[in-house]
Amino acid sequence: MTQTDVEPNTALVEANALRILAMDAVEAANSGHPGMPMGMADIAEALWRHHLRHNPRNPDWPDRDRFVLSNGHGSMLLYALLHLSGYDLPLEELQNFRQWHSRTPGHPERGYTPGVETTTGPLGQGLANAVGMALAERLLANEFNVGEHEVVNHHTYVFLGDGCLMEGLSHEACSLAGTWGLHKLICFYDDNGISIDGHVEPWFSHDVPGVFRAYGWNVIETVDGHNQQAILAAIEAAKGQAEKPTLICCQTVIGQGAPNKSGTHDVHGAPLGKAEVQAVREALGWPHAPFVIPSHVRAAWNAQPQGEALEREWQARFDRFASAHPERAQEFRRRLAGGVPDGWDEVERALFAQALEVQESVATRKASQLCLEQLVPALPELIGGSADLSPSNLTRVRASVPVMPHGDALSGNYVQYGVREFGMMAIMNGLATHGGFLPYGGTFLIFSDYARNAIRMAALMRLKVLYVLTHDSIGVGEDGPTHQPVEHAAALRLIPNLNVWRPADQFETATAWTQAVRANGPSALLLSRQNLPQLQRDTAASLEAHRGGYVLQEASGAQPQLVLIATGSEVHLAVQGAAQLEAEGVPTRVVSMPSTTVFDLQDEAYRSGVLPRGVPRVAVEAAHVDGWWKYVGLDGEVVGLSTFGESAPAPRLYREFGVTVEHIVRAGQRVTARAERGEAYAQ
Numbered sequence: 001m002t003q004t005d006v007e008p009n010t011a012l013v014e015a016n017a018l019r020i021l022a023m024d025a026v027e028a029a030n031s032g033h034p035g036m037p038m039g040m041a042d043i044a045e046a047l048w049r050h051h052l053r054h055n056p057r058n059p060d061w062p063d064r065d066r067f068v069l070s071n072g073h074g075s076m077l078l079y080a081l082l083h084l085s086g087y088d089l090p091l092e093e094l095q096n097f098r099q100w101h102s103r104t105p106g107h108p109e110r111g112y113t114p115g116v117e118t119t120t121g122p123l124g125q126g127l128a129n130a131v132g133m134a135l136a137e138r139l140l141a142n143e144f145n146v147g148e149h150e151v152v153n154h155h156t157y158v159f160l161g162d163g164c165l166m167e168g169l170s171h172e173a174c175s176l177a178g179t180w181g182l183h184k185l186i187c188f189y190d191d192n193g194i195s196i197d198g199h200v201e202p203w204f205s206h207d208v209p210g211v212f213r214a215y216g217w218n219v220i221e222t223v224d225g226h227n228q229q230a231i232l233a234a235i236e237a238a239k240g241q242a243e244k245p246t247l248i249c250c251q252t253v254i255g256q257g258a259p260n261k262s263g264t265h266d267v268h269g270a271p272l273g274k275a276e277v278q279a280v281r282e283a284l285g286w287p288h289a290p291f292v293i294p295s296h297v298r299a300a301w302n303a304q305p306q307g308e309a310l311e312r313e314w315q316a317r318f319d320r321f322a323s324a325h326p327e328r329a330q331e332f333r334r335r336l337a338g339g340v341p342d343g344w345d346e347v348e349r350a351l352f353a354q355a356l357e358v359q360e361s362v363a364t365r366k367a368s369q370l371c372l373e374q375l376v377p378a379l380p381e382l383i384g385g386s387a388d389l390s391p392s393n394l395t396r397v398r399a400s401v402p403v404m405p406h407g408d409a410l411s412g413n414y415v416q417y418g419v420r421e422f423g424m425m426a427i428m429n430g431l432a433t434h435g436g437f438l439p440y441g442g443t444f445l446i447f448s449d450y451a452r453n454a455i456r457m458a459a460l461m462r463l464k465v466l467y468v469l470t471h472d473s474i475g476v477g478e479d480g481p482t483h484q485p486v487e488h489a490a491a492l493r494l495i496p497n498l499n500v501w502r503p504a505d506q507f508e509t510a511t512a513w514t515q516a517v518r519a520n521g522p523s524a525l526l527l528s529r530q531n532l533p534q535l536q537r538d539t540a541a542s543l544e545a546h547r548g549g550y551v552l553q554e555a556s557g558a559q560p561q562l563v564l565i566a567t568g569s570e571v572h573l574a575v576q577g578a579a580q581l582e583a584e585g586v587p588t589r590v591v592s593m594p595s596t597t598v599f600d601l602q603d604e605a606y607r608s609g610v611l612p613r614g615v616p617r618v619a620v621e622a623a624h625v626d627g628w629w630k631y632v633g634l635d636g637e638v639v640g641l642s643t644f645g646e647s648a649p650a651p652r653l654y655r656e657f658g659v660t661v662e663h664i665v666r667a668g669q670r671v672t673a674r675a676e677r678g679e680a681y682a683q
Contacts, residue, residue: 010300011042011045011046011049011228012042012228013297013300014045014049014297014300014301015041015042015044015045015228016041016257016284016286017080017084017293017297017301018037018041018044018045018077018080018081018084019037019038019041019256019257019280019284020280020281020284020286020288021076021079021080021083021084021094021291021293022034022037022038022041022074022076022077022080023037023038023258023272023277023280024277024290024291025076025079025080025094025095025097025104025291026076026097026271026272027271027272027273027274027277027290028095028097028290029097029098029099029271030271031098031106031271032075032076032097032098032106032269032271033073033074033075033076033268033269034076034255034258034267034270034271034272035074035192035194035254035255035267035268035269036071036073036074036077036161036190036254036268037074037076037077037080038254038255038256038257038258038262038267039190039192039225039252039253039254039255039256039262040074040077040159040188040190040225040250040252041077041256041257042225042226042227042228042231042252042256043159043188043190043225043231043250043252044077044081044159045228046228046231046232046235047067047157047188047231047235048067048081048085048303049300049301049303050232050235051065051232051235051239052065052067052157052303053065053154053155053307053310054067054085054115054303054307054310055303055304055307055308055310055311056082056085056086056087056088056115056303056304056307057086057304057307057308058307058311059087059114059115061307061311061314062151062152062336062435063151063152063153063154063311063314064154065154065155065156065157066117066130066133066137066154066155066156066157066434067117067156067157067158067159068117068118068120068126068127068129068130068133068156068157068158068159069108069120069126069159070120070123070124070125070126070127070130070158070159070160070161070164071120071123071126071159071160071161071163071164071190072107072108072119072120072121072122072123072126073106073107073121073269074159074161075104075105075106075107075108076094076097076104077159078108078113078115078116079093079094079097079104079113080094082113082114082115082116084293084297084298084301084302085115085301085302085303085304086301086302086303086304086307087114087115088114089103089104089113089114089115091291094291095291106121107119107120107121108120108121109460109461110433110461111461111462117129117133117433118130118133118429118430118433118461119457119460119461122453122457123161123163123164123166123167124163124164124165124166124167124168124169124170124173124426125169125426125429125453125454125457126158126160126164127158127160127164127169127170127173127174127187128169128170128172128173128422128423128426128427128429128430128454129426129427129429129430129433130156130157130158130185130187130430131173131174131176131177131182131185131426131427131430132426132427132428132429132430132431132432132433132434132439133156133430133431133433133434134156134177134182134184134185134245134430135177135180135182135403135410135415135427135430135431136430136431136434136435136436136437137152137154137156137184137434138180138182138184138409138410139383139403139410139411139412139437140152140335140436141153142409142410142411143411144328144332146321146324146325146328149317149320149321149324149325150317151314151317151318151321151332154184155184155185155186155239156182156184156185156186157186157187157188158185158186158187158188159187159188159190160187160188160189160190161189161190161192162190162191162192162193162194162195162200162204163195165189165204165208166203166204168422169422169423169426169454171211171215172420172422172423172424173420173423173426173427174212174215174217174245175215175216176417176418176420176423176427177215177217177245178212178215178216178217178244178245179215179216180403180404180405180410181216181243181244181245181405181410182245182410183218183241183242183243183244183245183246184245185245185246186235186238186239186245186246186248187245187246187247187248188248188250189208189247189248189249189250190225190250190252191208191225191249191250191251191252192251192252192253192254192263194254194263194264194265194268195265195268196265196268196269197265198265199265208247208249209221209247209249212247216244217244217245217246217247218238218241218243218244218245218246218247219246219247219249220234220237220238220246220247220248220249221249222249222251223248223249223250223251224250224251225250225251225252226252226253226256231248231250234248234250235248242408254267254268255267255268255272257280257283257284258272258276258279258280258283259276259279259280259283260276260279261276331380332436335380335381335435335436335437336435336436338435338464340379340517340518341378341379344378347374347375347378347379348514350374351371351374351375351510351513351514352507352510352542354370354374354506354510355367355505355506355507355509355510356507358370358505358506358534359534360534361531361532361533361534362506362531362532362534363527363528363529363530363531363532364503364504364505364506364508364509364527364528364532364568364569365392365393365394365468365470365471365527365528365529366394366531367503367505367506367509367510367527368394368395368468368470368509368513368525368527369394369395369397370506370509371509371510371513372384372394372395372397372513373397373398373399375513375517376397376399376400376413377399379438379517380413381436381437381438382413382437382438382439382440383403383413383414383415383431383437383438383439383440384396384397384400384413384414384415384439384440384441384442385414385415385416385417385424385428385439385440385441385442386416386417386424386441386442386443386468387417387418387419387420387421387424387441387442387443387447388416388417388418388419389442389443389444389470390416390442392444392470392471392529393442393443393444393468393470394442394470395414395440395441395442395468396414399413400413400414401413401414402414402415402416403415403416415427415441417441421443421447421448421450421451422450422451422453422454424441424443424451425441425451425454425455425458425465425467426451426454426457428440428441428454428458428465429454429457429458429461429463429465432458432463432464432465433461433463438464438466438517439465439466440465440466440467440468441465441466441467441468442467442468442469442470443468443469443470444469444470444471444476444483444485445469445470445471445472445485445488445489445526446471446476446482446483446484446485446488448467448469448485448488448492448524449488452491455467455492455495455498455522455524456495458498458521458522459495459496459497459498459521459522460496460497462497462520462521462522463521463522464519464520464521464522465522465523466516466517466522466523466524466525467522467523467524467525468525468527469488469524469525469526469527470527470528470529471483471485471527471528471529472485472488472489472502472526472527472528472529472568472569473485473528473568473569473621473622473623474486474622474641474645474650474653474654474657474659475528475529475530475569475622475650475653475654476529476645476650477529477530477648477649477650477653478647478648478649479647480645480646480647481644481645481646481647484644484645484653485623486623486624486641486643486644486645487623487624488526488623489502489526489621489623489624489627490623490624490626490627492524492526493596493597493627494627497521497522498521498522498523498524498597499515499516499519499521499522499523499524499595499597499598500523500524500526500595500596500597501515501516501523501524501525501526501594501595501598502525502526502527502567502568502594502595502621503525503527503568503594504532504535504566504567504568504569504570504571504572504592504594505532505533505534505535505571506534507534507535507537507542507545508535508545508592508594509525509527511545511546511594512525512594512595513525514546515546515595515598526568528568528569529650530569530650532569532572533572535552535571535572535575535592536553537552537553541553545592545594546598547598547599547602547606548593548594548595548596548597548598548599548600548601548602549565549591549592549593549594549595549596549598549599549602549607549610549611550591550592550610551589551590551591551610552571552575552590552591552592553575553578553589553590554589555578555582555587555588555589556582556587557587559587559612559615560587560588560589560612560615561586561587561588561615561616561672561675562581562586562587562588562589562615562616562617562618562668562671562672563588563589563590563591563611563612563615563616563617563618564577564578564588564589564590564591564617564618564619564620564664564668565591565593565611565617565618565619565620565628565631565632566590566591566592566593566619566620566621567592567593567594567596567620567621568594568621568622569622570620570621570622570639570659571590571592573620573659573660573661573664574590574592574620574664575590576661576664577620577661577664577665577668578590580661580665581665581668581669584669586668586669586672588668589615591610591611593631596627596631611631616635616636616668616671616672616674616675617631617632617633617636617671618632618636618637618638618639618664618667618668618671619631619632619636619637619638619639619640620638620639620640620659620664621638621639621640622640622641622654622657622659623640623641624640624641624642625638625639625640625641625642626642628640635671635674636671637667637670637671639658639659639663639664639667640659641657641659643657645657
């Protein structure tokens with residue numbers, strides 16, 4: 001029997017198993033979205049049972065097809081697929097849908113459930129991640145497939161709905177996918193015409209096929225999403241062309257199988273109810289109790305034998321590749337494992353040696369570029385890019401090669417994303433989830449707002465993704481408050497699992513880059529537009545910079561009477577302020593804190609050693625003050641901003657907003673005077 005010669009009744013039974021499991025799990029949880037799983041069950045059966053190359057016994061097999069559920073609210077469809085296919089997702093987990101610490105959370109989460117490639121739920125992001133995955137496949141194939149040795153050759157499949165296409169993010173990413181010709185990206189559009197508010201015509205009436213054709217996609221229209229033969233034929237057609245990504249427009253009925261509620265928004269995001277659940281069983285001819293799947297249905301779904309055979313065949317090909325090209329094979333394994341290459345310590349030593357040699361004042365964005373000049377050639381998995389700001393972010397270096405088609409191949413290590421901040425960072429997430437790449441991307445810090453949810457998703461998934469966010473303060477100057485980030489550093493520091501670095505000079509920038517490369521999660525580097533002086537530091541101080549906060553300059557005498565805490569472009573101001581306070585007889589310690597998020601992870605002994613209890617403190621940053629009160633206490637002071645900026649040269653702005661040596665000295669005088677009067681100092 002060929003893939004297109006599937007017994008319709010058998011296919012319907014297997015699809016109905018998905019419908020019933022999804023319906024029953026939502027009913028048991030009294031929460032969830034049954035409509036999409038029931039409406040897309042036939043498409044899922046056609047893809048997963050007849051085309052998807054995967055091995056449930058090894059969800060991390062490198063050459064597996066990737067499957068992304070971009071309309072992640074329909075998570076029970078994916079859980080049912082994983083369970084029936086033979087992944088390590090027992091029936092009890094489906095019965096525990098949406099409950100505390102279950103492996104079946106409300107939306108699919110990478111790392112919680114085996115077989116979930118990326119965390120989805122915020123609509124459009126799964127689709128954008130998939131573009132990154134498909135890009136990774138093409139680039140790895142170009143790099144590692146040699147002659148007859150083909151070790152990278154897989155597809156990326158996406159389920160998406162109307163909501164995904166309403167989000168602007170999806171269009172940022174899909175226009176790039178068409179430009180890049182990602183022909184192994186195949187997307188299934190669940191065209192059911194229903195969203196939470198009802199029928200979508202009043203607010204979503206544009207020509208979806210026409211839009212995607214304009215993006216350079218292959219579009220297959222008006223496919224009956226409940227007809228296995230039509231779906232299978234569309235998949236074959238999509239896989240049969242090698243020029244464009246494909247959008248398969250599937251006309252479906254939301255909640256298919258629910259006799260009284262299908263085709264309405266009532267089935268979108270609420271349990272069907274006891275009476276309708278029974279009506280579904282009767283309509284589908286499914287006499288079994290909740291969560292009971294007949295053995296013959298389970299046998300038909302079990303993908304373990306075929307998956308193991310597919311991986312064995314690939315492993316044999318890889319072994320032949322490794323025999324012919326052992327160094328390439330070793331590099332492929334290392335890239336997929338995510339470790340740094342041999343000799344990496346030497347690369348880091350060279351970075352710091354270079355940093356300590358720099359004497360002239362440079363902007364930390366330039367310091368970052370100097371680091372990248374060494375990092376990019378030494379770390380082939382680095383794939384850079386910028387949202388049309390390469391000359392400003394300084395993310396492109398001599399070893400950067402633009403990603404673009406070269407004949408049938410796609411190659412390069414630097415992506416020109418265009419003005420697409422959200423799309424860039426969501427695609428970077430896809431590159432990271434695929435494996436084999438360490439993506440970094442640049443924009444102005446102010447525009448991290450556009451992409452914040454992609455940054456948040458990277459942190460939620462603990463993806464190793466690096467953000468180069470320049471023009472990090474009122475130091476932007478004449479561009480004015482629209483381009484001067486005030487609240488952004490504090491906002492990024494609030495995201496769990498995100499390491500935020502704001503270095504003060506070349507040395508701290510090298511520290512930030514080396515720590516970001518070694519981190520087990522995302523990092524954001526906040527970098528200055530304006531030049532900053534190189535700080536004087538001793539060897540002992542420099543050894544602690546990687547801990548996020550450290551004593552840059554010790555007070556004269558036995559104990560400090562004041563601690564000045566500063567970050568980034570304000571550290572040299574704190575050093576100058578400390579010199580004046582020392583001249584007035586106030587022993588002053590200067591603490592540079594390039595990363596509050598990393599400092600907060602240190603043990604209490606280290607933190608209290610850097611910031612001794614009972615000693616007055618002043619914090620300095622040309623940004624919003626609120627995040628610093630936890631370090632200075634209620635009786636300390638923060639020199640910073642609580643308003644938007646203005647348009648003027650940077651030195652004038654620093655004076656007008658009071659981020660100056662004079663204001664630091666006055667603040668230090670006030671807090672030490674209060675301490676001398678014996679006023680309580682709470683920390």
